[in-house]
Amino acid sequence: MPELPEAETIARGLDAAVAGGRVARVRIHRAEVVEPLSAAVFRRAFTGRRIARIGRRGKWIVGLLDDSQRWVTQLRMTGRFTWRAAGPRQPLRAEPHLSVSLLIEPDGGEPGVLRFYDTRRFGRMRLLAPAVYAELDARLGVEPLSDAFTPARFARMLEGGRAPIRNWLLDQGRVAGVGNIYAVEACHIARLDPRRAAGDLDRNDVRRLHRAVRRVLSDAIARRGTTFSDYRDLLGGSGDFQNALRVYGREGEACPRGDGTIERAVLAGRSAFYCPACQR
DNA sequence: CAACGGTCCTGTAGGC
DNA sequence: TGCCTACAGGACCGTT
Numbered sequence: 001m002p003e004l005p006e007a008e009t010i011a012r013g014l015d016a017a018v019a020g021g022r023v024a025r026v027r028i029h030r031a032e033v034v035e036p037l038s039a040a041v042f043r044r045a046f047t048g049r050r051i052a053r054i055g056r057r058g059k060w061i062v063g064l065l066d067d068s069q070r071w072v073t074q075l076r077m078t079g080r081f082t083w084r085a086a087g088p089r090q091p092l093r094a095e096p097h098l099s100v101s102l103l104i105e106p107d108g109g110e111p112g113v114l115r116f117y118d119t120r121r122f123g124r125m126r127l128l129a130p131a132v133y134a135e136l137d138a139r140l141g142v143e144p145l146s147d148a149f150t151p152a153r154f155a156r157m158l159e160g161g162r163a164p165i166r167n168w169l170l171d172q173g174r175v176a177g178v179g180n181i182y183a184v185e186a187c188h189i190a191r192l193d194p195r196r197a198a199g200d201l202d203r204n205d206v207r208r209l210h211r212a213v214r215r216v217l218s219d220a221i222a223r224r225g226t227t228f229s230d231y232r233d234l235l236g237g238s239g240d241f242q243n244a245l246r247v248y249g250r251e252g253e254a255c256p257r258g259d260g261t262i263e264r265a266v267l268a269g270r271s272a273f274y275c276p277a278c279q280r
Numbered sequence: 281c282a283a284c285g286g287t288c289c290t291g292t293a294g295g296c
Numbered sequence: 297t298g299c300c301t302a303c304a305g306g307a308c309c310g311t312t
Contacts, residue, residue, distance in 0.1 A: 002305060059306075076306045078290080097290090120289045122306065163283060171283095172307075179305055229292080231305070268284060271303085 002075040003059055004144070004177030005220035006231050006239065010081055011056040013234035014063070017083045018114060019053045020107030026100070033099040033118065033125050045127050046071070051104075058140045058176030062133075070133040072126050078230045079116065079123030086111040100125060119230065141174040144213050149175070151210045158206060161198030165209070166272045168198035178213065181226055181248045184273050186212040188247045193279045194272040195265060219244065247273040 002010070026046045028039035037045075050066040063071035073079065078097075086103060100116040116125065128136065142149045157175075161168050169175060169183040178186070187194040189212035192205055201209065225231055225239030228249075232238060246256050251264040251273060260277025 006305080074306080077304070118289095119291070120304090120306095122288065161282085167283080170306090181305060226305080228305075269286090 002079065002225070002231055003179030003182055004056070004217055005182070005223075005241065006225035007056045007059045007061055007075065007177070008221050009224045009233050009239070010075070011054050011061050013083070014061065014081065014114075015054040017112065017234060018051055018104045018106060020051070021104040021109075022050050022107075023047055023102055024105045024111065025103035027102075028100055029095070030099045030118075030121065032121065033116070033123060035124070037126065042125075042127060045069070046102075056177075057137060058143075058172055059179065060136070060140075065127075068130050070128045070130070072128055072133070072136070073116070074122075074124045076118070076120070076122035076124070078119040080118065080230065080232055081234055082115045082117070082232075082236065083234045084113055084115075086113050097121075099123065140172055140176040142176065144175050144177060144217055149210075149214070151207050154210045155203065155206045158198045158201055163198055164195045164267050164272075165192060165198050165201065166194035167268045169213070170268075170270075175213070177217070180270055180272075181245070182213070182216050182220065184248050184271075185216045185246055187272075188274060188279060189216060191279055193276075194274050195267060196280075247275060249273065 023046050026043040028034060028043060031039045034042040052064045052066055054061065054063040056062060059075065061073040061075070065071055097117045097119045098115060099118050102114040103111060104114055105111045142153065166183050166187060169178045170180065184194060186209060190205070190208040192209060220226060220241040223240040223244060224233060224237070226241040226245065227238035228242060247262050250262045253262050255262055255275035255278060257275065257278045260275040262273055262275055265272045265274065
C-alpha cells in the first residue's frame with residue numbers, strides 16, 4: 001500500500017528518531033525479509049553501524065550508513081515500522097508478523113527498538129554497497145516532486161506510450177513513487193480517463209496531469225498518507241488522506257465535481273476508479 | 281521491447 | 297454463524 005507519501009512520512013519519522021544512532025543489535029525473525037542475503041550475513045554487516053541519515057527514493061526507504069552502505073527497505077503492501085523506547089527486557093511473546101527488530105542507541109538519546117512488521121511478507125530489507133545502490137537509483141524514474149520533473153520532460157516521456165495512462169504511471173522506471181491510489185486520484189484531478197493511452201494526451205492534458213500528480217502527492221504528504229487498514233506511521237498513527245480521496249474506493253458514489261457516478265474499471269488486473277462524466 | 285499476466289502471501293469483506 | 301470467493305497500497309519475472 002505505501003506509496004510515495006507514506007514512504008516519505010515514515011522516512012521523516014525514522015530520520016528524526018534514529019539518525020546519528022548506532023545499530024546495537026539486529027534480530028531477523030523471518031529470514032526471507034533479507035533475501036538474497038542470509039540472516040547471519042545481514043546481521044553481521046549491519047550490527048555496529050551508525051546511521052547517518054534516512055530518506056526515500058520512490059517508494060523505497062533509504063538509510064545512509066557510516067561505512068557508505070545503504071540500508072534500503074521496500075514496504076511493498078503491508079510493511080510497517082514501529083519505534084519504541086527500549087525499556088526493561090520484556091519476556092519474549094509471540095509477535096505476529098514481526099520480521100526484523102533493531103536495537104538502536106541514538107546519539108545522546110535513550111535506546112529504542114525499531115521493529116519491522118509485514119503481514120503479507122512481500123517487504124524486503126537490504127544492505128547495498130554504493131555501486132549496487134547506484135544501480136537501484138538508476139533503475140528508478142524521476143522523482144515527481146523534484147525540479148527535474150518538468151511538464152516538458154513528462155511530455156517527452158509520454159510520447160508514443162500505448163499503455164493506459166493509469167498503468168503508465170505505475171511503472172517505477174518512469175515516475176518513481178506513484179502507486180495505484182495516487183495515479184487514480186491524479187487522473188481525476190486532471191479530468192483524464194485513466195484508460196486513455198499515455199501517448200494520446202495533448203499538451204494541455206499533460207500539463208494538467210503533471211500538476212495533478214505533484215499536487216496529490218504533496219497534499220498526501222501534508223496529511224501523512226492514506227490509511228485503509230495496514231499503513232501506520234512510526235508511532236502507530238494513521239494517515240489522514242483517506243478522507244480527501246475523490247474517487248479511489250468510491251465506486252457507486254457521487255463524483256465530488258457534481259455530475260456523474262464513480263465507476264470501477266479493471267486495468268492490468270488492478271482497479272481504477274473514475275467518473276465517466278468529467279474524465280475524458 | 282513495451283505491456284501484461286501470473287505469482288509471491290495473509291487478512292478481510294461481502295455474498296449466499 | 298459459517299463457508300467461499302474476490303480483492304487489497306507492490307513489483308519481480310517470464311512471455312508475447
